[in-house]
Amino acid sequence: MRIDIITLFPEMFEGPFSHSIVKRAIEKGLAEIHLHQLRDYSTDKHKRVDDYAFSGGAGMVMMIEPVARCIAALKAERGYDAVIYTSPDGQLLDQPLANRLSGFNNLILLCGHYKGVDERIREHLVTMEISIGNYVLSGGELAAAVISDSIIRLIPGVLTDESSALSDSFQNNLVSPPVYTRPRDFNGWVVPEILLSGNERIIEEWKYNQSVERTKIRRPELLND
Ligand code: ADE
Numbered sequence: 001m002r003i004d005i006i007t008l009f010p011e012m013f014e015g016p017f018s019h020s021i022v023k024r025a026i027e028k029g030l031a032e033i034h035l036h037q038l039r040d041y042s043t044d045k046h047k048r049v050d051d052y053a054f055s056g057g058a059g060m061v062m063m064i065e066p067v068a069r070c071i072a073a074l075k076a077e078r079g080y081d082a083v084i085y086t087s088p089d090g091q092l093l094d095q096p097l098a099n100r101l102s103g104f105n106n107l108i109l110l111c112g113h114y115k116g117v118d119e120r121i122r123e124h125l126v127t128m129e130i131s132i133g134n135y136v137l138s139g140g141e142l143a144a145a146v147i148s149d150s151i152i153r154l155i156p157g158v159l160t161d162e163s164s165a166l167s168d169s170f171q172n173n174l175v176s177p178p179v180y181t182r183p184r185d186f187n188g189w190v191v192p193e194i195l196l197s198g199n200e201r202i203i204e205e206w207k208y209n210q211s212v213e214r215t216k217i218r219r220p221e222l223l224n225d
Contacts, residue, residue, distance in 0.1 A: 001104065001155055002032040002078075003148055006070050007111040008049065009141050010035035016145040025158040033148065041066040041073070050114050059115030067110065067121050074108060083108040083127045085117065086140030086147065090129030093147060095170035097130070101147070102154035109147065111140030173222045177210035 005013065017023065017033055025031040039047040043065065050060040071083060081104035091097065101107065110117075110126065122129065132143045152158060159165050169176040180191040194206050215222050 001030070001102070001152070002034070002106045003109060003151075004034045004036060004074050004080075004107070005109045005111065005144050005148070006036045006038055006067065007141055007144070008038050008113055009111075009139065010037055012141040013145055016149065021153050021158060022149055025152045025155060028157065030155050030158050031152045036070055036074075038062075038066050038070060041070040043069075053115065061115050062113060062117040062121070064118040064120050064125075067117065068125060071108060071110075071125055078106055080106045080108050083110065083125060084147070085110045085112060085122060085126040085129045086132070086143035087112055087116070087129045088131050088134070088136050090131040092134075093130050093132050093150065095150075095168070098147075098150040099154060102151045107151075109140075109144040111144050113139045170222070174211040174215045175219055175222070177207040177214070 007013070013033070013035055017026065022031070026033065038049050042049050049063055049066045051063050053059065053061050074080070082101070084107060086109065110121075130143070130147055132146045137143060154165055165171070167176070180195060184191050184196065192206075195203060197203065
């Protein structure tokens with residue numbers, strides 16, 4: 001999978017993409033991430049990418065020209081399955097959406113800034129809009145990093161134990177069961193005896209029941225889906 005991210009702040013991605021699972025996916029050649037500085041596509045001598053809103057009012061608006069030029073340059077090289085704009089009023093990212101996106105080959109992620117982007121970008125250039133939650137971030141970069149991470153870990157071969165993505169919370173509309181490691185007893189706080197029994201079938205049943213009980217208490221709305 002190839003993800004092209006169009007951003008005013010490419011440096012913001014250095015952290016999220018250079019550690020752990022995403023880093024490994026890139027090293028294994030299972031994921032490619034390409035960062036594009038939007039200013040490089042401005043024809044303005046000051047490399048401006050924003051302007052005042054026609055209606056007046058507070059806040060600058062991202063201009064269509066640099067975005068259109070950047071997307072056109074990418075599309076001239078290869079086809080894209082989706083051009084995604086990160087926006088608080090987009091479709092809410094959830095596990096089924098991450099699963100669907102992980103099946104795509106080439107994605108463009110456009111990070112918004114300022115008061116938003118010229119509406120014509122959303123009408124004519126973007127094919128999907130995704131929000132990572134009902135709150136407003138300072139820009140789309142953190143959302144793009146979250147979306148990328150949620151997709152990349154699902155690409156076959158990225159996780160060493162194939163089943164571990166399948167047993168993630170939400171994959172079956174249930175949250176994960178509790179997990180424990182050594183010591184068995186910490187100051188009298190003990191690990192549930194059943195997990196030490198060695199009986200695989202009973203342990204699996206216990207985990208499933210824990211998942212169901214936890215989901216009822218913590219995220220009951222998942223059971224209604
Ligand atoms: N940009 C600003 N806030 C956002 C959010 N919640 N999700 C996606 N993009 C955003």
